[in-house]
Amino acid sequence: MGFGAEFYKGIFKENPSFRLVLGICPTLAVTTSVENAIGMGLAATFVLLGSNIFIALLRNFIPDKVRIPSFIVIISTFVTITDLVMAAYAPDLHNALGIFIPLIVVNCIIMGRAEAFASKSSTGASIADAFGMGTGFTLALILIGSSRELIGNGTLLGFPILFSSFKPAVIMILPPGAFLTMGLLLGLFNYISRKRSS
Amino acid sequence: MRELCRLAIVLTIICCGAALSLAYVYNLTKGPIAYQQRLKKIRAVNAVFPQHEGTQGVQMVDSLYCDDESGTASCRQFYFIKQDREVLGTAFEVATSGYGGTIEIMVGVSGEAAISGIKIINHSETPGLGANITKEQFYQQFTVKNLTDTKWDLRKDGGDIDQVSGATISSIAVMQAVHEGLVFFSDHEDGIMEKAVRVEQPVES
Amino acid sequence: MEQLFIIFFSVVVINNFILAKFLGLCPFFGVSRELKSATSMGLAVIFVMTIASIVTWFINRYVLIAYQVEFLQTIVFILVIAALVQLVELFIAKTSPMLQRVLGIYLPLITTNCAVLGVCLLNIKDDYNLIETIIHGLGAGLGFTLAICIMAGIRERLSVCRVPPSMQGFPLSFVIGCLMALSFFGFQGFFTH
Numbered sequence: 001m002g003f004g005a006e007f008y009k010g011i012f013k014e015n016p017s018f019r020l021v022l023g024i025c026p027t028l029a030v031t032t033s034v035e036n037a038i039g040m041g042l043a044a045t046f047v048l049l050g051s052n053i054f055i056a057l058l059r060n061f062i063p064d065k066v067r068i069p070s071f072i073v074i075i076s077t078f079v080t081i082t083d084l085v086m087a088a089y090a091p092d093l094h095n096a097l098g099i100f101i102p103l104i105v106v107n108c109i110i111m112g113r114a115e116a117f118a119s120k121s122s123t124g125a126s127i128a129d130a131f132g133m134g135t136g137f138t139l140a141l142i143l144i145g146s147s148r149e150l151i152g153n154g155t156l157l158g159f160p161i162l163f164s165s166f167k168p169a170v171i172m173i174l175p176p177g178a179f180l181t182m183g184l185l186l187g188l189f190n191y192i193s194r195k196r197s198s
Numbered sequence: 199m200r201e202l203c204r205l206a207i208v209l210t211i212i213c214c215g216a217a218l219s220l221a222y223v224y225n226l227t228k229g230p231i232a233y234q235q236r237l238k239k240i241r242a243v244n245a246v247f248p249q250h251e252g253t254q255g256v257q258m259v260d261s262l263y264c265d266d267e268s269g270t271a272s273c274r275q276f277y278f279i280k281q282d283r284e285v286l287g288t289a290f291e292v293a294t295s296g297y298g299g300t301i302e303i304m305v306g307v308s309g310e311a312a313i314s315g316i317k318i319i320n321h322s323e324t325p326g327l328g329a330n331i332t333k334e335q336f337y338q339q340f341t342v343k344n345l346t347d348t349k350w351d352l353r354k355d356g357g358d359i360d361q362v363s364g365a366t367i368s369s370i371a372v373m374q375a376v377h378e379g380l381v382f383f384s385d386h387e388d389g390i391m392e393k394a395v396r397v398e399q400p401v402e403s
Numbered sequence: 404m405e406q407l408f409i410i411f412f413s414v415v416v417i418n419n420f421i422l423a424k425f426l427g428l429c430p431f432f433g434v435s436r437e438l439k440s441a442t443s444m445g446l447a448v449i450f451v452m453t454i455a456s457i458v459t460w461f462i463n464r465y466v467l468i469a470y471q472v473e474f475l476q477t478i479v480f481i482l483v484i485a486a487l488v489q490l491v492e493l494f495i496a497k498t499s500p501m502l503q504r505v506l507g508i509y510l511p512l513i514t515t516n517c518a519v520l521g522v523c524l525l526n527i528k529d530d531y532n533l534i535e536t537i538i539h540g541l542g543a544g545l546g547f548t549l550a551i552c553i554m555a556g557i558r559e560r561l562s563v564c565r566v567p568p569s570m571q572g573f574p575l576s577f578v579i580g581c582l583m584a585l586s587f588f589g590f591q592g593f594f595t596h
Contacts, residue, residue, distance in 0.1 A: 021432070021573050022429075024425075024428040024429060024432065025425050025426055025429070025517050026425075028425045028428065029425035029426075032325040033325075058212075061208065062208060062212075063201075063204060063205055066205045066208060066209050068485075069209060069485065070209060070212050072481055072482060072485060073209075073212050073213055073216050073478065073482070074212065076477050076478040076481050076482075077216040077219060077220055077478060079477055080474060080475070080476075080477050080478060081219070081220070084223055084224060084227040084474060085223070085227060087227065087234070088231045088234060089230065089234075091234040091235075091238065095320065098322065099524045099525065099528065102476070102477040102520070103426075103517045103521060105477055105481050106481070106515050106516065106517040107517075108429055108515060111515055152326060170327065170364075173326040174324065174326055174327070174588070175422060175425070175584045175588070176581045176582075176584040176585040176588060177581070178425065178581075178584075179578070179580035179584055180577070180578060180581035183573075183574045183575070183576070183577030183581060184574070184578070186573050186574040186577060187569050187570045187574035187575075188569075190568075190569040190571075190574060194569060216478065217475070220474060220475060220478070224474040297591075298418070299528075299529065300529075324591075
């Protein structure tokens with residue numbers, strides 16, 4: 001597969017959130033606004049990129065038996081770097097994402113890609129894969145975040161979008177709204193892919 | 199045995215690499231993180247004294263005030279707005295536990311021990327409900343409230359404070375924290391003011 | 404005592420890890436097809452969460468803070484949890500074949516369960532002392548078990564219902580999650596200061 005194919009598969013066909021249903025915790029927790037969604041998406045993409053590159057480079061050096069602990073160490077190093085850099089240069093976002101930044105460590109997407117892809121592929125392919133998966137994840141977060149922010153708060157990226165007589169349905173930015181949005185969007189994605197394949 | 203050694207060596211190398219690179223990044227970001235935290239406080243102090251913003255000759259100083267008399271030595275950070283030698287206002291931080299975690303509030307007090315403004319610095323209340331304590335229509339009402347003329351209770355309990363709808367606990371938490379801070383300030387006003395006159399070193403911003 | 408009760412009750416129902424804090428969703432949706440496996444998963448989580456809370460509390464206090472390397476928190480905690488899970492697994496395999504049968508395959512899954520790392524990080528963030536930490540860890544595990552068991556009960560019933568094909572599986576589970584979160588929302592405001 002070429003660079004493009006590795007990249008595009010992460011966006012729809014193997015979208016981590018909607019097709020593989022991985023890493024749901026941050027997907028639901030931080031999507032109360034589009035801004036948080038973008039921040040989380042970028043942070044996860046950075047970690048994914050860093051860990052994929054290092055794991056692909058070291059794949060012949062790391063013995064199979066200590067594979068998992070090595071991956072955990074590499075991933076959590078990148079997570080901590082992200083955590084520190086965000087605290088230093090984007091303190092508000094760091095505050096809004098809270099413990100979900102360190103929790104990127106246990107995001108199944110990153111461990112999943114390390115195990116299923118980067119440990120078996122060349123560095124170039126791993127970079128493409130990380131970009132594709134990261135973009136797919138970020139887009140999914142933005143989609144959920146914008147639905148929730150629009151209906152729950154009447155705004156997008158903080159700007160009022162809907163007409164002023166619109167009364168926001170606060171439930172959408174509360175926890176139940178997260179489950180509902182995710183469930184309906186998953187149903188929609190299933191519907192689209194069923195239509196496509198038939 | 200050789201296999202075992204190899205595993206141990208590889209894992210050790212990876213861990214050392216990780217620790218070294220983290221130590222390096224930590225040292226790089228340590229300064230900026232401390233700076234951001236300080237900046238946040240300073241911005242909050244500025245926000246609770248809107249009337250002094252940009253006025254010529256006004257400077258901010260800060261000092262620790264320790265309540266040694268009670269023997270517990272609880273120290274609080276105070277920020278003073280000064281013009282020449284006159285203290286125009288005092289700001290201090292109060293913290294309380296709200297619904298989802300700690301709420302930190304900066305309270306500004308100017309002459310006659312009346313509040314000149316409050317600002318929520320940190321909170322983890324529920325978005326859409328408790329998080330509305332950061333909205334202007336809630337925190338604005340604390341301006342000009344004081345200890346003597348204000349009844350520190352929610353409107354529905356016969357007091358003077360309007361709550362955020364759907365967030366009674368968060369509203370009460372903020373109200374009580376501000377009130378408690380105000381009581382501390384008025385109890386120790388002499389000591390705090392004495393500090394205020396003495397400190398000269400302006401806060402860098 | 405009152406404080407401990409509030410921490411416990413709050414983490415079990417009001418701020419339920421799954422339904423209000425979104426921690427541990429992967430097993431919540433992945434291992435909730437049958438009540439039996441959901442209960443085993445829940446027990447394993449209670450067990451690991453309580454032990455991990457205690458161990459990470461000591462490590463944070465006597466290693467990370469003592470040597471001023473708090474920035475290594477994430478990396479140390481996750482490694483400790485992973486090692487801990489392995490140890491517990493070995494211990495159970497040696498001592499109790501019965502427990503091994505019940506928890507067996509669920510233990511390794513717990514390493515990548517964000518609820519376990521989450522509870523350890525929250526203990527530190529909220530500055531709990533040792534007893535509060537234990538109560539918080541135990542309560543978080545119980546809350547997790549409560550939610551996953553209810554979910555499994557509902558899904559068992561739903562398996563005999565006709566569901567639109569696009570909504571089968573995950574989508575429907577999320578909608579059930581929404582209704583559960585909504586009903587747990589009723590506990591909000593249980594305590595006033």
